[in-house]
Amino acid sequence: MSNLTDLTLKAALDGLTSKQFTSVELTQAHLTAMESARALNAYIAETPEKALQMAAASDVRRASGDAGPLDGAPLGIKDLFCTEGVGTTAGSKMLANFKPTYESTVTSQLWRDGAVMLGKLNLDEFAMGSSNESSASGPVINPWRAIGSDRKLTPGGSSGGSAAAVAAGLCLGATATDTGGSIRQPAAFTGTVGIKPTYGRCSRWGIVAFASSLDQAGPITRTVEDAALMLGSMAGHDPKDSTSLDLPVPDFSAFVGRSVKGLRIGVPKEYRVDGMPAEIEALWTQGIAWLKAAGCEVVEISLPNTKYALPAYYIVAPAEASSNLARYDGMRFGLRAAGSNLTETYENTRAQGFGDEVKRRILIGTYVLSHGYYDAYYIKALKVRRCISDDFDSAWTQCDAILTPTAPSAAFALGENASDPVAMYLNDVFTVTVNLAGLPGLSLPAGLSSEGLPLGLQLIGKPLDEGTLFSLASVMEKAADVSQRPQSWWRASS
């Protein structure tokens, strides 16, 4: 039943509750869709046996009245989350054969709530990238294509596989992570909803670390309501993560559909960048109009240090990554290359195990932390980080949420930014400020480009105020009414 994969997460759960179908049926439908969508390369690993086992167990629970909030829902898991007994590669040769003996906290909570695992989703290697082109498992192809073109486009990154899978109906929802925009930008490129919650809302325990002070897990889904549902299961205090917020998880779903009348929406003038495509500007204006129509007050605000966010990010993130990735050394797990002594083994293992982008960032990170440069680069970047955070603190005295475009363009072609790392970095210009300040940020599909490609708008909220984002996003979702799905060109003709 292919229409089972067209359901939203919420509708699927309702269908399971009203016994229109079983989780096994629902899961099988997705497994079948995955089989015929391999051209997209969204999944690094499919776990059909496990999925059907979990689905069967769910059906038993449901029959005895024991269903959890996500019971029976088949989900995809970004291959950055360690899943016990199931290979976890982080998109890297370094971990090609790594099988964790432990389960990440976020995914344990999904299984606790009854969800079903379809497989591990493709990503940029070690979550470093904006196009999913750096994965050792090959690039992910965006299910969306420009009108009249069969050019392969990127789904964005690093959570490219997650976004593509949700957009193509290969799972009801997917876990993802966001360090500089890796949930929001792929969501925008694929016409899906993605939210990076407040830093500390979701536990980082068991998620392969990239940049500790920036990484956050979050869901990618088809609708705002689905995102609220999934985040509710993913979030929560974890004593095993010292940066995890010791606060109760709000009922995010309750915020969906709430009135936003009287909320003040900030529009930061610095986000109007040179060379911004007219249609993105137009979409932004459209978004403002929707919110005004819903009773919001729109305020122009200033976030003066916006343009320095990207360079600051490209110091802080690589610095932390250079240290977090030191454990990938061939000694206790993962790839071990040949070497005639210890140093050679280290150097060959890491040269062979890591791709070019990861190596670049490790080298930059090591450089900016090294003796003589630490103050000029790393400390300077942390000071700029505080300035950026302070900018938002002032902004919150004038508004309750901020509206910006998510990305400076629609999905671009594979290989387009291959030669210039900096050009690739510029993809995150609208999103990195949010990670630096630790704020919640949500991207929702707001329209299509002239080429028929999805465009997203981003809502940025006060710390801990995911609720307001869900309320605003659900209003905009209704107004935008982006019901189009990508044409499923990828189904193997047989």
Next chain:
Amino acid sequence: MAIDVATVRKVARLSRIAEPEEVLPALAEQLNGIMQWIEQLAEVDTDGVEPLTSVVNQGLPLREDVVTEGGDASRVLANAPKSVGGFFVVPKVVE
């Protein structure tokens, strides 16, 4: 501050990543490109600004002094490239 070949070589060694001599010039150029783009941070007036090391507004949580983990060497060694008798086996360290 320009990154030259000698610097890349040194940084690669510090990072324990083997980079063949032939690629060093191109790598240096690429890294330089990135660093030059980063230079614009110098434009920001950060006098008197405290570095922001954490966006979390709570105290460092503490754990009780209780043994809750360990006791299973096989779990620790499960993914080891080489292990013997409960030890990780690694290339010889020369002191």
Next chain:
Amino acid sequence: MTSHIKLIEGRTGTWEIVLGLEVHAQVNSNAKLFSGAAVGFGAGPNEQVSLVDAAMPGMLPVLNKHCVEQAVRTGLGLKAQINLKSRFDRKNYFYPDLPSGYQISQFEFPIVGEGEVEVEHDDGSTFTVRIERLHLEQDAGKSIHDMDPGATYVDLNRAGTALMEIVSKPDMRSPEEASAYVKKLRSILMYLGSCDGDMEKGNLRADVNVSVCRPGAYEKFRETGSFSHLGTRCEIKNVNSYRYIREAIEYEARRQVEILEDGGKIDQETRLFDPNLGETRSMRSKEEAHDYRYFPDPDLLPLVLEQAWIDSIKAGLPELPDEKKARLVSQYGLSPYDAGVLITEGPRADLFEALAKGHDAKLAANTITQSVLTFANAQNAEVTAEGVLHITVPMLTEYLGLIEEGVISSKIAKEVFERMATGEGGPKAIVEKHGLVQVNDTGALEAIIDRLIADNPGQAVAVKEKPQAIGWFVGQVMKETGGKANPGVINGMLKAKLGLE
């Protein structure tokens, strides 16, 4: 006053040594600093390893409260500043026994700041060693190089164990001062219970920084605080015995002097002491300059302590060595020297106080410092508050009683103790069995004395001229009584009979 500054005479003149020590003390805890794996000796390889210690992907540190408390207690024991705000930093380098590729330590903002330790020289005089700081850090695992000629075996049981690194200022001027400092520091840690002080197991070890300078230079350094007055220093790592500390310093100081006298320069480097050869050798190749790239650990938040908590910890501290020593002197009238020997180990002082209850303090002190300690050392046994091996407090108090009541002379007492040591039983039983009761019968003694004086007129006269010659008579009486006469009584009687008063 004797100078305790060690001098080395070279061809070109005199040299002095300057020493600073970084002592690593393993915190006495059940679990590790940032993980819930067990701490301790003797487990099979990798059996006391959490996934966090093994640095598996996605693992995160969580700080052990008990370890923080021990660091605070130790800081208070060092009379040091407790920093209410401190931070953990990553020290980055690659080594197989360091799984994450970085050690979580404290670089810029340690938990404890400046303090000081009073240290005793052998002659009883004291000197002060200033403490620079104390910080918490993770220990590394163990790399074993001799199990396989072509490979290294790694056991991570120790990886992640909490260490307190105690950094002194360069205030020691001789090998003896350095080992005395470590001894005192160890004593303080053991009194606090924050470290078990087991140097053999490596739970307490020292990195010794050695440099040499010309006379006068050190004083300039203390005046100005500028290190330019001191020589280049070398660090000798992981020395874990008092003897090795002294030997390593001796060798290293001379090595440096020789180089300098030949017109050479000292390379700042890390060295290891080889106890078999009695030499230090360079540890790392010269081109491997370590750039640790310290930065704040982003998986942890700043550590903020409440003053009220510190105050409550302070109120609960046990009596520390210096306080105990002062109290033993004032309360029991002991000499500072005797008190110093007794407080070296807490249980020893406790034993003293148990014995001193209702007995002569000086006698109790001497019994411990002379008889008990000798016995303990010979048996390689520990003195506890209950005694040592089979020699218990009740036996010792009985023993003291016998001496005080004059039942046995001090000479006989030694014999009694030796028999106690060999396990013959309690002191009373021994005295009875061997008929060792002191002869106090003045009648019998008088008879012996009268006879001796009569038989030795020459000696009797000699005594009048040289009163010390009375010792000869005392010895004779002791001989005749088989050592059982009460020397005090004999002395008194002899004096009277020989006309001395």
